[in-house]
Amino acid sequence: MIDFEYPLNERIRTLLRLEDLFARIGHFHRGDSPMDHHQVLQSIFELLEVASRADLKVDLVQELERQRQTLLAFRDNPDISPEALSGALYEIEQASSGLLSVPGKIGHYLRENDWLMGIRSRASMPGGACQFDLPSYHHWQARDPEARRRDLEGWLRPLMPIREGIAIVLRLLRASGRPEMQLAQRGMYQVMLGGRPMQLVRVCVAHRLNAAPEISANKYVLNVRFMTPEPAGRPRQVTDDVEFELTVCNL
Template identity: 70%
Template sequence: MISYEYPLNERIRTLLRLEDLFDKVAHFSDRDAPQDHHVALQTIFETLEVAGRADLKVDLVQELERQRQILMSFRNNPEISEDALAGALYEIEHASTGLLSMAGKIGQYLRENEWLMSIRSRAAIPGGVCQFDLPSYHYWLNRDPDLRRGDLDKWMSPMTPIRAGLEIVLRLLRASGRPEAQLARCGAYQLTMAGRSALMLRVRVPHGDAVVPEISANKYALNIRFMLPETVARPRQVERDVNFELTFCSL
């Protein structure tokens, strides 16, 4: 199954974007080629941009505390494993401690690095980081891969508490819903929300079904159109019934 996630507020949208960026940094940092480490560094700049939201850290700390209080209410419940509960509480408390220990604006240490900021400004120009534009960056890209990887880890590690916090929040969010089988007749599905509250929708379709969902939702209605995944022509809605799974996720 292919899963498509649709955030219903700006906070969840930011967390999903950061999750994607953190995963990409980790993926390209683990490789050895200079081109991979160039992509990793560009992705670090994107992460810095998205994580720069002033209230991100506060939002994560507040949500983790809310989840901690919920889990605390399950103590002494015979149907709940005490070991699993203790492990979840420890994970949340550890993440909260890391977030609270972050001083100042997120990523400020990167903004104060003139060399990195010179690369960032040149990277915004198409082809702007050629060797004749930034010879010192060209030298860095030709260093030993382990040395470059060490630098990338050093630049990302202060933001580790952000990643740890959002991973917990998104994991709890994804686990909160129950998938339900649905049918989009002639490629279209509509649902009146009727008081349903959700922070994120998940739509899952079989791998072998060549359709892409276009989702629009507000507090009143949900609309999903399944489109043909055209890469040349303009996308068109499918004209057949589509089976899919729909999950409403909320914290």
């Protein structure tokens, strides 16, 4: 099964972009080659660009506090495991404390590093990070992998509370919806929402169906159109019925 997610507001769109960038950083950070670590730096620069567009830290702290208050209301519910509830509350409180400990604007210490910002400026150009453009960066890439990794970890460490806060908010958001099987007749599906609030739509479809959804939505209607993925040409709308799993999420 392939899971497709569609954010319905700018805040969730930003969180999903940052989640993807942190996942990319985690993947390439484990590598040893200079190209692996170049991709880590590229992803850090993209992360700074995305995070600078919103008051992300405040938004995350406020959302975590809202979820903490929601969970506290279940404290006397006999159907809720006290251990699970305490664990969730502790995780949220730790994440909030970590976010509040982040000083200033996200990544400000990176923006004050002239060496990194020089790489960022050149790397934004096609082929701009060649060794003749950035000899000091080429020298850094020639260092031992563990030495490079220590530098990367030092640059990334202050960003980890952001990653943890994003992970908790998105996990709670995804868990807020109930998956339901639906049928897109001749590749088309529409449902009226009647103003029901939602922040994220998830569509899960079997890989064997060779169908990728194009999703559009507002608070009144949700449209899903399935297209055939055509890497070598123009996508076409699926003409067969498509069975898929739909989840509408809202915190």
